[in-house]
Amino acid sequence: MAKNDRKNVPVVPAEAVGRRLKNFGANEEFKWSEVKCTACARCSRACPVEAITVSRTDTLKKRLRAAPCSQACPAGLDVSRYVRFIAEGKYDEAAAVIRERAPFPYVLGHICKRPCESRCQRDEYEGSLQIRALKRIAAENDKGLWRKNLKIAPPTGKQAAVIGSGPAGLSAAYFLTLLGHKVTVFEALPDKGGKMLSSIPEYQLPKTVMRQEIEIIESLGVDIRTGSRVDSVENLFKQGFDTAVLAIGVLGWGKSLKLPIPGSGDEGVIDGEGIMDADLPQILEIGRPAKLARRINILGGGSLAFRIALAAARAGAKEVHIFGQEHIGDREADSWEVDEALAEGVVVHSSSLFYRVTSENGKVTGVTGQKIRAFGYDRDGQLHWDPLPGTEEHYPADKVISALGKTGDRPAGDLEVCRNGVFAIGDAVNEQRSVIESIAAGRWAASMADKYLGGDGNLDQSLAPPESPRALTPIREVKRRQPSPVEVKHVRIADGSLAASEQTLTAGPAMADAARCLKCDLCYDLSDYQLDARACVFCGRCIESCMWNAIVPGGGYASTRKRAEEAETKEQAARRRPLAYVLTILVAAGAVLIAAVVLLKAFE
Numbered sequence: 001m002a003k004n005d006r007k008n009v010p011v012v013p014a015e016a017v018g019r020r021l022k023n024f025g026a027n028e029e030f031k032w033s034e035v036k037c038t039a040c041a042r043c044s045r046a047c048p049v050e051a052i053t054v055s056r057t058d059t060l061k062k063r064l065r066a067a068p069c070s071q072a073c074p075a076g077l078d079v080s081r082y083v084r085f086i087a088e089g090k091y092d093e094a095a096a097v098i099r100e101r102a103p104f105p106y107v108l109g110h111i112c113k114r115p116c117e118s119r120c121q122r123d124e125y126e127g128s129l130q131i132r133a134l135k136r137i138a139a140e141n142d143k144g145l146w147r148k149n150l151k152i153a154p155p156t157g158k159q160a161a162v163i164g165s166g167p168a169g170l171s172a173a174y175f176l177t178l179l180g181h182k183v184t185v186f187e188a189l190p191d192k193g194g195k196m197l198s199s200i201p202e203y204q205l206p207k208t209v210m211r212q213e214i215e216i217i218e219s220l221g222v223d224i225r226t227g228s229r230v231d232s233v234e235n236l237f238k239q240g241f242d243t244a245v246l247a248i249g250v251l252g253w254g255k256s257l258k259l260p261i262p263g264s265g266d267e268g269v270i271d272g273e274g275i276m277d278a279d280l281p282q283i284l285e286i287g288r289p290a291k292l293a294r295r296i297n298i299l300g301g302g303s304l305a306f307r308i309a310l311a312a313a314r315a316g317a318k319e320v321h322i323f324g325q326e327h328i329g330d331r332e333a334d335s336w337e338v339d340e341a342l343a344e345g346v347v348v349h350s351s352s353l354f355y356r357v358t359s360e361n362g363k364v365t366g367v368t369g370q371k372i373r374a375f376g377y378d379r380d381g382q383l384h385w386d387p388l389p390g391t392e393e394h395y396p397a398d399k400v401i402s403a404l405g406k407t408g409d410r411p412a413g414d415l416e417v418c419r420n421g422v423f424a425i426g427d428a429v430n431e432q433r434s435v436i437e438s439i440a441a442g443r444w445a446a447s448m449a450d451k452y453l454g455g456d457g458n459l460d461q462s463l464a465p466p467e468s469p470r471a472l473t474p475i476r477e478v479k480r481r482q483p484s485p486v487e488v489k490h491v492r493i494a495d496g497s498l499a500a501s502e503q504t505l506t507a508g509p510a511m512a513d514a515a516r517c518l519k520c521d522l523c524y525d526l527s528d529y530q531l532d533a534r535a536c537v538f539c540g541r542c543i544e545s546c547m548w549n550a551i552v553p554g555g556g557y558a559s560t561r562k563r564a565e566e567a568e569t570k571e572q573a574a575r576r577r578p579l580a581y582v583l584t585i586l587v588a589a590g591a592v593l594i595a596a597v598v599l600l601k602a603f604e
Contacts, residue, residue, distance in 0.1 A: 009472050009522075014065035014076070018526070025533030027556025030542075032529055035066055037550035038519075039526035040474060043542035051535040052542060059525040060472065067520035068548075069116035069131065074373070074388075074440035075102050079116050079131060080521040084471040085464070086134050087514035089507065091141035096464035098135060099146045102439050103174040104167060104213050107196060109136025110205045110502075112436050121518050121548055127483045130505070130513050137510045146463040152220065153180030158453045161186065161241040163230045163415075166194020167435045168426030169247030170214065171442025172449070173222045175459050176245075179450045183222050184241075188229040194249055196435065203491045203501040233415060233422055243449045246415065246424040247442070258416055259429070260375065261323070262383055263357030264299050264402045268364035272300065272308050272403035294318040297367045297395060299355070300403030306337040306346075308401055313344035320346045321395055323355045323367050349395075353430075354385060357400055366396040371430050373441035376423030378452055386444040388430070388437075421452050474522050478547055481516050484509035518547050538564040 020034040039056040062081075065071055069079040082097035098105040112132050120128035158181045162169045165187040173183045191197050196210050218224060230236065236244050263269070296312045298305050301324020313320045322341075342348065349355075354372040358365050370392040375385040417424045425441035427433060447457035487503040505513070531542075531551070538561040542551050 009060050009062050009467075012061050012063045012066075012523075014063075017063045017066050022529065023554055024531040025536070025554065025556060025560065027560055028554040029533055029536070029538070029557040029560045030531055030551060031554045032531070032551050033549075034526070034529070035063075036068070036520070036548045037526060037529060038474065038522060038548060039524035039529075040476075042545045042547070043551055046541040046545040048539060048541065049535050049537055051532045053528075053530045053532075055526070055528040055530075057525040057527075060474070061523050061525060062472070063521050063523050066523070068119035068121055069129075070521065072115045072119040074115070074434070074437045075443065076440070077101050077116075078521075080517060080519060081464070081467065082138060083129065083131070083134060083514045083517045084467060084519070086138055087511055087517065088468065088471060089511055091138045092143045092145040093464045094134075094138035095142035096146035096149070098138065100461055100463050101443065102436075103171055103217055104435065104439065105135060105142065106139035106209050106213055107167070107205060107435060108132070108439075109139045109504075110209060111200060113434050115436075121520055122516055124547070124549070125478060126480060126516075129516055130483055130486055133484075133486045133502070133505050134510055134514055137505050137507075140504055145465075149461070149463045150178075151461060152178055155182070156180040156453065156455070158182070158242045159184070159240060160449060160453075161230075161236045161244045162247060163244065164194055164247035164249055164426070164428075165192045165214075165224055165226070166247055166249050166426060166438065167196055168249075168438035168442045168445075169194065169245065170217055170222075170224075171439045172245045172247060172423075172425060172445045173224075173442075174217050174220070175443055175446035176449060177217075177220050177222050178459070178461070179446065179455055181450070181453065185222060185224040186228040186230045187224060187226045190227050192224050192226055194247075201493065201499070203493060203499050231415070233418060237419075237421075243421045243452055244423070245442075245445050245449060246417065246422065246428060247426045247438075248415065249427040259354050259372075260383055260417070261299050261355050261357065261404065263359070263364075264404055266357055266359060266364065268359065268362070268400070269299075269357060270399060270401045272298070272304055272401045295366075295397045295399075296320045297397035297400045298322045298403055299357070299367070299401065300324055301333065301348075302403065303333045303337060305403035306333045306341045308403055309346045310337065310341045310344060313341070313346055320344075321367070321397070322346060322348045323353075323369065323395075324348070354387075358394065364397070364400045366394060367400065368392060368394045373437060374423060374425040374429060374445050374448075376417055376445065376448055377420045378448070379420055381420055384448055386441060421449070423448055472522065474519055474524075475547075478518070481512065483516070484513035520548055 018034040022032045024030040024032065039054055041054040041056070044052040044054045064078065065076060067080045070076060073079060078097055078100070082094040085091070085094035085097065095105055098108070102108060109132060112135065114132040116131050117128040120131065122128050156179070160176045160181045160183045162173045162183060162185045165185050169185055173185050176183045187194070189198070192214050193210050196205065197207065214224070233244055233246070294317065296309075296317045296319065298309050298321065301322065305322050305324065309320045309322050349369060353369040354375065355367050355369045358368050371388040373386040373388060375383065377383055423445040425445045426438045429441070443459060447459055451457040484505060486505060488500045489503055490498040491501045493499045538557070540561070543553060
């Protein structure tokens with residue numbers, strides 16, 4: 001690709017990024033991942049036997065959500081792109097990239113849990129990039145370039161209520177405003193900010209930083225009303241609001257929201273209200289050799305659920321699990337019921353997880369649980385949720401019992417997701433205690449609420465200018481560079497002790513650290529990748545040469561390489577054997593010659 005063509009690098013959307021996985025070799029000696037492969041062909045060039053073929057063109061592409069750091073970010077920030085801007089000293093542009101998906105870049109620069117850094121491929125060398133610190137210097141030098149490209153949709157005439165002014169609620173309000181809706185945020189406390197204000201120490205997140213970010217959101221038209229406690233979702237709709245987002249966190253209410261349990265009313269799920277007066281062992285088929293109900297799953301966290309669990313355990317069930325919408329012993333269940341059930345071996349699962357009943361061929365097979373960021377019902381009453389990847393677990397069962405009562409799988413209450421058009425997000429849903437997770441939840445809820453109000457839910461915007469050709473030039477080799485150290489000052493806090501407070505990087509170290517980026521999101525136009533394991537000598541050079549872990553050892557690599565090394569050793573020994581014979585003969589001949597010479601001289 002010509003250098004000047006890099007101004008128009010095509011962008012591949014996240015959903016279109018190739019996700020192929022290939023195994024090579026009879027024993028799956030190699031594994032290849034398309035999403036990690038940049039088609040740089042370093043592995044092919046490193047292979048001494050030309051066993052690798054990379055079919056590609058020289059056309060360069062940028063793939064969204066392809067870099068491991070972006071995949072790890074809950075909010076999907078385009079990390080590689082804003083890091084490249086920082087490497088060129090373009091902090092304003094970097095801040096614009098961050099604001100495309102998060103309204104709190106300065107806050108994140110102070111307290112983000114930085115899951116991106118744990119996935120940074122540079123960590124395979126000297127250490128990951130200081131991504132949080134880079135975000136902080138970009139936000140600190142944000143001059144407002146992003147506002148020039150920000151698009152706010154025309155007013156829709158729809159009103160959205162957001163309960164709670166924490167990071168989840170304000171993120172939802174921000175994105176709903178960009179979609180043209182009039183947003184009012186209700187905050188029960190006298191100050192704005194939710195947990196960002198109340199639970200994060202000043203030395204970690206200065207209040208001025210948070211207030212500065214909130215003022216920006218208000219300047220876009222969001223109305224934040226402090227000291228305004230909302231006691232009923234239904235009242236909001238009676239006041240003229242068209243949708244509501246619950247972002248109440250864990251302050252003031254003392255518990256999480258009740259999560260729905262889809263499938264609890266399916267055929268095959270036993271109604272718990274009618275079985276306590278009947279012959280429970282007979283209903284659950286406990287003790288029958290032909291149909292032994294060894295595993296019992298119970299939906300609900302109240303008194304009925306614990307009484308059924310206790311009876312099932314005492315009747316002979318080997319495993320009894322309770323999956324509740326509420327905390328252990330909350331409201332309905334007495335403490336003695338909880339204690340007795342636990343003493344009998346009943347397993348009580350966290351009420352902050354989202355559970356759903358699973359079935360196969362019309363038969364209930366158990367319960368699946370996972371963490372979610374948000375959930376809500378659309379216009380048709382269909383439940384939607386935003387899952388956290390990698391948190392799903394399945395709990396198989398012979399019998400599933402619903403002890404949810406008359407409300408069924410949809411929560412009921414004044415401040416619950418009790419009707420269509422209501423969405424719950426943030427700590428009230430999963431108690432993640434993470435600002436970046438809350439931002440992701442707020443963005444999801446804004447998109448879903450917009451769809452409920454008749455929009456398409458599209459929140460994608462490009463707020464930064466195109467990157468320079470130099471920034472879009474893929475790296476050819478890794479130059480060893482140590483991470484830039486982040487200065488830490490010790491400050492005295494309220495109890496008199498000292499606490500560590502990170503400081504902002506200066507320009508030089510920030511640019512140097514950003515320049516270490518491997519640009520994992522840049523890729524040549526790849527059509528195919530092949531590795532001929534029959535020609536491979538298992539030297540490992542392809543694995544060592546790949547900077548992105550796109551080609552890695554498979555399950556059979558170690559044993560096959562060991563056999564290859566043993567075969568090579570035998571082959572080398574076989575090649576050396578004739579030479580050893582020749583040397584032995586030459587040495588013997590030399591010794592005979594020397595002896596002959598010595599004898600001749602002795603008889604002279």
